[in-house]
Amino acid sequence: MRAAVVFYRDKKNPQELEQLAKGVLRGLQSQKGVTVDLISLEPGMETRLSGYGYLALGVPRGTLLKGKLPGNFKELLSSCGHLVGKKAFAFVPSKLIGSQKTLSNLMAAMEKEGIFLRFSEILTDAKHAEEVGAKLQVD
Incomplete structure (x- = not known):
């Protein structure tokens, strides 16, 4: 099965989410029969x-209390083609405040596009991301 690890590139801290996405990528690659691509979602890109x-989709943590998506x-998500029925994993980086609300908002945005969420997680570091990626049920 073809899978994509998609992350929204944050201008404030571009490396943090990319490292988590690469961890999820390594975890998914460890599964048999899974081909994985890493995709950076940026404004202006099609x-x-x-x-x-x-799909494994991650965004940076939003504002402190509201968890607003970037x-x-x-x-951008709605312009990514036909996503209805796609199985997915949602993730955000772990922060002291705001991560859970951001994750909830991300899941709501994905479900609005018709994406079928199978799992979500607040990831602490690349190692944690890799462990989670290895356990995801892709099929």
């Missing part, structure tokens, strides 16, 4: 996710 059977994330 990204098609229709060809993937499984910039035009919802519009």
Whole structure:
């Protein structure tokens, strides 16, 4: 199965989420029969996710209390092609405050696009991300 690890590139801290995404990628690659691509979702880029059977999608933590999703994330997601029925995993980086609300908002945005969420997690570091990625049920 083809899978994509997609992350929204944050201008404030671009390395943090990318390291988590690479951890999830390594975990998914350890599963038999799974081909995985790493995709950076950025404003102005046209990204098609229709060809993937499984999506792992991450965003940076939003504002402290509201957990607001970054910039035009919802519009970017809706322009990524036909996503209805895609199986998915949602993740955000661990922070003291705001991670849970951001994760809830991410899951709501994904479900609005018709994505079938199978799992979600607040990831602490790349090692944790890799462990979670290895356990995801892709099929």
